[in-house]
Amino acid sequence: MTAAGTGAFGFTGEVVIVTGAAMGIGAGIAQVLAEAGATVVIADRVLDTARATAAALVAAGHAASAVHIDMADEASITRAVADVVARHGTLWGLVNNAGIQDRQLLLDGTAEEWDRVNAVNSRGVFLASREAARAMVAGGAGGRIVHVASAALIGSLVKGHAVYAASKAALVGLMRASALELAEHAITVNMVLPGGVATPGAIHAQGPTPDGPARRRPPLGMCEPRDIGAAVLYFASPMARCVTNQSFAVDGGWSVT
Ligand SMILES: NC(=O)c1ccc[n+]([C@@H]2O[C@H](COP(=O)([O-])OP(=O)(O)OC[C@H]3O[C@@H](n4cnc5c(N)ncnc54)[C@H](O)[C@@H]3O)[C@@H](O)[C@H]2O)c1
16 A cells, blocks of 8 residues: 555545445546545435445545535536535545446337436536536645546447447547646546446446457456546646546456457
8 A cells, every 4th residue: 555645646635526426437546636635525416325335434544524525416416526625625626437338239229228328427527527627726736637438439349338438438528628628727527537446336237248359368358447547637637737638447458459
């Protein structure tokens, strides 16, 4: 474990919201950030689990708390960010991790599924980024926004990802536009693209049986939530002040197979 604030990518208590961090990849991201000295806010629509995840970090000697957020609900997003700012007086980072990864073949595609997935994966990320950026600009100390997209943006890995991949592709445009607008406030916007990670959401995703290139084992093995956290740590750290509008795949080497 890196002592708080002493590593190259260490924090000195900066406040970082991680959405969807009650479990899965988000919990791994929160753990890595907390170990590096960040004050982590576990933001999730399942508040009991978010509280338990935060309590485990606190029990391990880290700074963490929980807040309820529903990324499909604008009022909930606005309230959650305001709660965090009221609690801590400041906001350094937002990690947009919460996402729906159910599958639906294009030939069976429905507008309802498009709306349901995009409400969280793209619209919710847009709204959370707006709220966090407003708080960061008001704070005047810069900040970090990191989107968790998917290696599906590099190449389709599983059949049934038309809606999902499109929802994540929207984050590329959001990143480019917001990186330009927020640079003058010393706020960076970057993106991590995970490959397959055996999380509750991936294992229990609804839709047709997984089929496609993702059935191949990645040459470096399956990634763990902490592996995604390591890449997020870099982008979220104060050290990465000169990096914006960048994507970083953490896919176990899938892209070379
Ligand atoms: N697991 C993978 O293989 C994989 C691969 C590529 C990208 N991703 C992306 O990584 C992110 C995390 O995935 P995961 O596998 O850990 O998922 P998961 O389903 O295991 O966990 C997601 C977390 O987000 C929360 N959440 C879901 N909808 C929410 C909402 N509307 N508001 C607030 N919180 C909500 C859930 O309660 C849960 O705690 C997602 O954006 C996903 O698309 C995952």
